[in-house]
Amino acid sequence: MKNSFRIFIVLLVWSSSFNCIMACICDRPKLADNVAKSDFVAEVVLNKIHQDSNSEYYHISEVEIINLYKGDSISSIYIRTALNTSCSFLPGENSRWLIFARKVNDKLSFGYCSGSKLITRNRWSNSPKANLSYWNSVSRRVEWLKQMHAIGYESTNEFGLNVSIDKRSFNNLRGSQGKQFDFSTFEFEIDTDMNVTNVITIKEFSKRSLARKTMKIVEETRRASSNKTNRIPKPTKVTLNLFYYEEDEDSESFISVYDL
Structure with missing residues (x-):
């Protein structure tokens, strides 16, 4: 495999x-x-x-x-x-x-x-x-x-939410050209019903083509989730990273929300 x-x-x-x-x-x-x-x-x-x-x-x-x-x-x-x-x-x-x-x-x-x-x-x-x-x-x-x-940015996730990004969308980004250790960072604004109301780009991928493709995926994200509740007491913000992993002898390049 x-x-x-x-x-x-x-x-x-x-x-x-x-x-x-x-x-x-x-x-x-x-x-x-x-x-x-x-x-x-x-x-x-x-x-x-x-x-x-x-x-x-x-x-x-x-x-x-x-x-x-x-x-x-x-x-x-x-x-x-x-x-x-x-x-x-x-x-x-x-x-x-x-x-x-x-x-x-x-x-x-x-x-x-x-x-x-x-x-x-x-x-x-x-x-x-x-x-x-x-x-x-x-x-x-x-x-x-x-x-x-x-840049003076401090990540946030007060209620321990997961942003429900469609990770299957990243399959189309396999093999993309990028920079070692590169990443995108986004801040999602979430309402009390855990809907995404806005997305702020904190840092985008260095490669413009990759930045555009990932931004499209991020903009389609509509919900956050929690294992504990379906509603939070006040609007909040959640930081999410997308990491670029270079191609090596065992696999092609890929994007992940996880810092492996």
């Missing part, structure tokens, strides 16, 4: 920290949604790490901030290590990370299920294709964060 290898690599990336058969199961939000619900997003180096004396569930790390995308500057952060569980997670000292952290009970922390990523070109030994895919995945996230930060 043409995309089988890429799917395999994505699964390998997602499961890289699983260390037992009964693995930790995490929700995997889209990048914009993860940023929206996070209180702190940054590229950091984790320096000295030690056990939290008040909780066996946490460790504390000194932090050197490389690039700050959301939140206030910090000098330390809690790590939800949860050792001796299927969600155990203990980064190495002096490792570089893209962190998505939330404040819970006055503790700004991140853990296995936070969506945080180790920034490295050598995630696995003797796996050059997997390492390249992982590096591209991290780079894609960093590129989006840098560009959104540069």
Whole structure:
């Protein structure tokens, strides 16, 4: 199957920290949604790490901030290590990370299920294709964060809605020419009945032909949805990304709402 290898690599990336058969199961939000619900997003180096004396569930790390995308500057952060569980997670000292952290009970922390990523070109030994895919995945996230930060845009999705874009429409875009790590970002205005009332382009694809085609698909989107409700208490806005994936030896180029 043409995309089988890429799917395999994505699964390998997602499961890289699983260390037992009964693995930790995490929700995997889209990048914009993860940023929206996070209180702190940054590229950091984790320096000295030690056990939290008040909780066996946490460790504390000194932090050197490389690039700050959301939140206030910090000098330390809690790590939800949860050792001796299927969600155990203990980064190495002096490792570089893209962190998505939330404040819970006055503790700004991140853990296995936070969506945080180790920034490295050598995630696995003797796996050059997997390492390249992982590096591209991290780079894609960093590129989006840098560009959104540069224009002062902060993603939003207050009620955790899904924009009901017809993903089958992307089939006609397979094989399109584009730029590595390129993306489009849109902001959908949603009324209380979860109808799309307006779409604002935050950033479009660099290739004009691709930008026009994706915009047509986006403009045909009429609804948002939720697993919890059919109506929201007030009008809201939802950020949605479309990511371009280059052709490689295993698959043709394609567009996806997911940051793989």
